[in-house]
Amino acid sequence: MARTLRILCIDDEPANLVLLEGLLGPRGYDVIKATSGQEGLKIIREQEVDIVLLDVLLPQLDGYTVCKKIKEDVEARNIPIIMITALASKEDRIRSIEVGAEDFISKPFDQAEVLARIGMLLKIRESEDAFTYTVYALARAAEINDEDTGNHILRVGEYCAIIAANLKMSPKIFQHIRIQATLHDVGKIHIPSVILRNPGKLTPEEWSEIKKHPIYGARIIGDHPRLSMAKSIALTHHERWDGSGYPYGLKGEKIPMEGRIVIVADQYDALRNPRVYKPAYDHQTTYKIITEGDGRTMPSHFDPLVLAAFKNTASQFAGVHEKLKE
Ligand SMILES: [Fe+2]
Known part of the structure; x- marks a missing residue:
């Protein structure tokens, strides 16, 4: 320094x-x-x-x-x-x-x-700074094919930390989740951008390719113990509490806690920002969709405890989005 x-x-x-x-x-x-x-x-x-x-x-x-x-x-x-x-x-x-x-x-x-x-x-x-920097660099590299860019990964990390703190997880855990959640979509580096950026309806083959990104992500992150949370998040951030998620259709507590937290954080950010298939929604609309459902996103997808933590901290979510918007 x-x-x-x-x-x-x-x-x-x-x-x-x-x-x-x-x-x-x-x-x-x-x-x-x-x-x-x-x-x-x-x-x-x-x-x-x-x-x-x-x-x-x-x-x-x-x-x-x-x-x-x-x-x-x-x-x-x-x-x-x-x-x-x-x-x-x-x-x-x-x-x-x-x-x-x-x-x-x-x-x-x-x-x-x-x-x-x-x-x-x-x-x-100093070594933590270098570690964090490298994790972010890898997360940013993976965004190259995707429509999410800029601060999406940072916002997801912050939302996760807010939920983890509200769930009274230790400061160490919420620090880990904040950094490691940024790698949740690293597996998308394997998915062609024509699929990720396709505004139309995806074919069943294209959809099944997208559904592999959790497995690709876990493979890229590998087995280093310091990244074990990142690996678990990459693998399980699309699993849903009611068992309707992917890649494995895990249900309830079979899904690791970090995966149950990231799905809420990731959903909130996806709803707040424009996607090829939808406009950006404001905080109130997003809150309503997550807590009451809109047919596509349903409250049954989320762990009730994590959903309660989201409700408790929703104003902080809005604050992070405002602060870290692109
Ligand atoms: Fe994902």
């Missing part, structure tokens, strides 16, 4: 901030100080920050709440957070993990330990 790495330290005790600055400044880090949660959140919204050291016991907004808010922010949630606290009970550690913190250090802290943890998290972040 070209610029100096920036560490945001949030602590209401000025003495602690001075201590951290004295430790980190001479090691070449740029230290930004905040004495309250609100001030810290404001800095994160306005500046680029590479890592956050966050005191748990803060007046007004406590550290857990601040951590949770950062992890809920689409722009900021990839910033690693180390919670620092005088509390060292098991419950505090569990709570830190629950709100999405990457690491936890007890006060008084060992300086070498602080430096080692920061170094490790920054290294992980």
Whole structure:
């Protein structure tokens, strides 16, 4: 990275901030100080920050709440957070993990330990960035034949993360699904664009070719454990809760949770955007079609739990579509 790495330290005790600055400044880090949660959140919204050291016991907004808010922010949630606290009970550690913190250090802290943890998290972040970039590049390459371009893959990832968060899945899972769901249609790279862009009625042969894209996708993604969710999503994102989907006609809980989430996210985006066979619908119409059905899309296609999560978060879907529209 070209610029100096920036560490945001949030602590209401000025003495602690001075201590951290004295430790980190001479090691070449740029230290930004905040004495309250609100001030810290404001800095994160306005500046680029590479890592956050966050005191748990803060007046007004406590550290857990601040951590949770950062992890809920689409722009900021990839910033690693180390919670620092005088509390060292098991419950505090569990709570830190629950709100999405990457690491936890007890006060008084060992300086070498602080430096080692920061170094490790920054290294992980760098390799995560490279991994994510490569996943997106592959997803974008697969769009070349398709009518979906630009931000479709990113929007689907964001919708999935919203549903996963509403279903109270762990921050780790919703981070995975956000990135890996972008590969759901990677198998379309095998389908000729004359079929994908055909505005007329497809022949049974053409239709059966399209229905193979989940299997092609799973084959392209392969067996690397880090992409196991992407593979599962590619394979099952057209399976329907009532068993009427493809490629296998899986039913109910036989369909992996990630597949049940992506079908709702993918449907929402397909309805909101123009297709060769239909115009773009607005949010209200799309909501009505997903929750009440229109003969083509039916609520019985979706896991009732995922559908409930969609209803709870529908306004966030509209927000993502607005923010990431092409
Ligand atoms: Fe698909």
